[in-house]
Amino acid sequence: MKKEIGTEEKIKDAAKAVFLQKGFSGCTTREIAKASGMNVALVNYYFRSKNQLFQLIFQSVMEEFIQSLIQVFQEDMPLKEKMRILIQKRYEFVEKNPEFPNFIHNELGRNAEFNRQNKNIFDKIATSGIFEEARDAQQKGEMRSIDMFHVTILIMSNCDFPFISRHFHLSMHEISEKEMNLKLKEHRLLVTEMLMNYLFPKPSE
Numbered sequence: 001m002k003k004e005i006g007t008e009e010k011i012k013d014a015a016k017a018v019f020l021q022k023g024f025s026g027c028t029t030r031e032i033a034k035a036s037g038m039n040v041a042l043v044n045y046y047f048r049s050k051n052q053l054f055q056l057i058f059q060s061v062m063e064e065f066i067q068s069l070i071q072v073f074q075e076d077m078p079l080k081e082k083m084r085i086l087i088q089k090r091y092e093f094v095e096k097n098p099e100f101p102n103f104i105h106n107e108l109g110r111n112a113e114f115n116r117q118n119k120n121i122f123d124k125i126a127t128s129g130i131f132e133e134a135r136d137a138q139q140k141g142e143m144r145s146i147d148m149f150h151v152t153i154l155i156m157s158n159c160d161f162p163f164i165s166r167h168f169h170l171s172m173h174e175i176s177e178k179e180m181n182l183k184l185k186e187h188r189l190l191v192t193e194m195l196m197n198y199l200f201p202k203p204s205e
Contacts, residue, residue, distance in 0.1 A: 008046050011036045015047075016057045020099035023106050024054050061100070062121045065093050073128045079137045080200050082130070087195055091159040091188045101160035144199055151199065158191045 014036035
């Protein structure tokens with residue numbers, strides 16, 4: 001029994017790495033099997049098809065991230081502190097999964113059916129109460145009056161783009177991978193403070 005669980009997890013880990021790097025259309029079941037050290041028949045035995053395996057990997061990655069956010073939203077703390085943690089978690093998540101931004105945007109744009117199949121994942125944020133809490137804070141003057149559509153884009157673009165453009169900056173600034181990683185950790189602090197100062201300006205502003 002332990003061997004079967006180990007085999008399944010090994011296939012899932014390999015599939016996650018391959019999917020994040022190449023996306024659904026860019027890889028084959030054979031590549032996943034090779035990366036896991038298994039054969040195609042064994043991959044199909046556990047997961048039936050590449051599509052089923054992809055759905056499983058996508059949902060597990062998204063569930064991990066979404067659940068970490070919902071836990072923050074449900075905490076008894078000021079909205080400003082929740083937003084600070086949200087920004088940091090988004091950045092840390094992409095730092096841990098640097099291929100994720102391209103992966104998610106490419107796959108969500110791949111076909112409408114994929115979006116419908118995974119809509120429940122994103123609905124969890126919409127029903128968490130965070131949007132209503134933000135509107136209340138805006139009405140009280142605690143948060144800048146701004147549509148949450150724009151807040152979402154501000155956070156995603158500032159947290160995701162440093163990793164999407166990673167190779168460009170490695171070349172442009174002629175720095176090593178180690179230096180780049182240090183710069184990205186520094187950038188997380190800059191991004192957090194910039195967004196927080198914009199979303200929660202001082203009363204005189």
